[in-house]
Amino acid sequence: MLVTGLEILKKARAEGYGVGAFNTNNMEFTQAILEAAEELRSPVILALSEGAMKYGGRALTRMAVALAQEARVPVAIHLDHGSSYESVLKALREGFTSVMIDKSHEDFETNVRETKRVVEAAHAVGVTVEAELGRLAGIEEHVAVDEKDALLTNPEEARIFMERTGADYLAVAIGTSHGAYKGKGRPFIDHPRLARIAELVPAPLVLHGASAVPQELVERFRAAGGEIGEAAGIHPEDIKKAISLGVAKINTDTDLRLAFTALIREALGKNPKEFDPRKYLGPAREAVKEVVKSRMELFGSVGKA
């Protein structure tokens, strides 16, 4: 059933498990994510970025909303990284049940003002809001303390920010970053900072840049002809610890992209004569579904629907 992001995340934080927000840009990812959720009886958040909205248009948004309504588990349709009030209004008009307004690159007062404006509009139509405070940045070990402070979420600021904006859940910067290169070896996660934020912010917390970038997937991608450098993601133990400290929404996009692309490269390499897209998109879809299921197991959302 189609529900708001807060309906899913409030329960998750209260009961100490995480729920995956998985990005989709097409039919195969959407099917993989929803099938995984139904098979594991897990709530799930289908995340569409502005790039996805541009790429998939009405075909994507109508499919996502319609399938979410028919789903036998709670599903929220979420605008990921909404960059403007106008972009959020478009998502609200498409029937989204969760919207992110990301003004984390602006100064504090601008972020508060813009986020508050989106909260008023979204709440007026029963949709819940994710905001962001702090700069997503992979923090290398040598980075000076004051530089880390400038980038990562300040716990006291987070409390004031949530009280002044009325946002429903908060994306925090604690060392993660988007993409396949999150830092050398085991990327830095500032768990003590997260614990302080969670003490001051009762709302569900959101972890961006949470993909694991597992080495076996990186190797498989390379073996199939893909080129990728020194890739590293967030260690499963860091995800579990973050959930135990108050993270309720965990964003995964890179791992799905790697799995999908590795399988397509393999299928095309294995059979140069093949030109039926179902023969390479189908196996790729299955690979995405397997990654989604393993993430749900890690987050503890299996059976929580």
Ligand SMILES: O=C(COP(=O)(O)O)N(O)CCCCOP(=O)(O)O
């Ligand atoms: O936090 C994340 C994903 O983190 P990850 O990269 O660790 O999976 N996200 O918010 C997903 C970002 C998706 C960006 O999509 P476009 O390319 O369309 O702009």
Ligand code: NA
């Ligand atoms: Na988001």
Ligand SMILES: [Zn+2]
């Ligand atoms: Zn993100």
